[in-house]
Amino acid sequence: MTSPTTPSQRRGAAQLTAAMVLSGTLGVFVVESGASPFDVVFFRVLFGALALGGYIAARGWLRDHGFTPRTLKLAVLGGVFIVFNWVFLFQSYESTSISVATVVYHTQPFYVVLLGALLFRERLTAAKVGWIAVAFAGLILVSGVTPGDLASGGGYLLGIGQALLAALLYGLSTVVTKRITGVRPHLIALVQVLVGIPLLLPFADFGAMSGTGADWGWLVGLGVIHTGLMYVLMYAAYAQLPTAKIAVLAFVYPAVAMVTDWLVYGHHIGLVQALGVPLIVTAGLKVTLARPRAAAPAPRTAGRAPQAASRTATPAACEA
Numbered sequence: 001m002t003s004p005t006t007p008s009q010r011r012g013a014a015q016l017t018a019a020m021v022l023s024g025t026l027g028v029f030v031v032e033s034g035a036s037p038f039d040v041v042f043f044r045v046l047f048g049a050l051a052l053g054g055y056i057a058a059r060g061w062l063r064d065h066g067f068t069p070r071t072l073k074l075a076v077l078g079g080v081f082i083v084f085n086w087v088f089l090f091q092s093y094e095s096t097s098i099s100v101a102t103v104v105y106h107t108q109p110f111y112v113v114l115l116g117a118l119l120f121r122e123r124l125t126a127a128k129v130g131w132i133a134v135a136f137a138g139l140i141l142v143s144g145v146t147p148g149d150l151a152s153g154g155g156y157l158l159g160i161g162q163a164l165l166a167a168l169l170y171g172l173s174t175v176v177t178k179r180i181t182g183v184r185p186h187l188i189a190l191v192q193v194l195v196g197i198p199l200l201l202p203f204a205d206f207g208a209m210s211g212t213g214a215d216w217g218w219l220v221g222l223g224v225i226h227t228g229l230m231y232v233l234m235y236a237a238y239a240q241l242p243t244a245k246i247a248v249l250a251f252v253y254p255a256v257a258m259v260t261d262w263l264v265y266g267h268h269i270g271l272v273q274a275l276g277v278p279l280i281v282t283a284g285l286k287v288t289l290a291r292p293r294a295a296a297p298a299p300r301t302a303g304r305a306p307q308a309a310s311r312t313a314t315p316a317a318c319e320a
Helices: 007-024 026-033 037-059 069-095 098-105 108-120 126-143 147-152 155-177 185-203 214-238 243-249 252-265 271-288
Strands: none
Touching: 007 026, 007 214, 007 243, 007 252, 026 037, 026 069, 026 098, 026 214, 026 252, 037 069, 037 185, 037 214, 069 098, 069 155, 069 185, 098 126, 098 155, 098 252, 098 271, 108 126, 108 155, 108 271, 126 271, 185 214, 243 271
């Protein structure tokens, strides 16, 4: 029997739905900014660090942060993966479309499973292998790559590869971040965006960003809305929702991305491509919700709220 939905879960579902809707509009902000992917990500992490840092400081979470030298290094490494994951995803928007790039990018959970088995010898069942195969069959359909694309090695094929690389980098960030315990996810996210500032500074073209205009509004929105506000909503929801609901609501993100891409730019995936979407969605849910064998519960950090558990890059919610 399933337990009835509590007011806390209803609030968490509303918060996560709002976060995924915001995530689905991210592509429009990226495209409308008119900036290069490196510039977009640089200003996203800059404005995002200000927004997220301000929220964390206001809540008083900088005191007793819980980081150790080891967990801080893991957070920094995860930040490197996250930052370049955004760069490749935004490059993919240019070569394909927001719709195609987002669906391809949503193969992240399968990389998490494969990387966990490869790097940490986590158990990989035959059922998971089967569902991963189903997902990548769906990926082939969604990508819409033709023999002509393979022969010419054109930009579209490059864009698919960039989205896949972005998903792989997100998966690497996930498996690294899962090793961090006893630290609020907001603080881990703040470290990750702070890492991006010096990391991307050599690649940022400030000359191309001279002047003022609406373009800056899109960039500020990426930092304040799609990094600060979105992360706050997600982490509040994670503390209140079971994994099953998180996994289901995570698919609001690609659905909204596809709708906004169609409404704003007139882009839509074809019929054959659409056949691959339910394969990826179904396989993603099956892999994410697979019941692990009974294991000893993870130790809790004394005196910390449930939000203190590290879920910055949970594979159930593949935010951009």
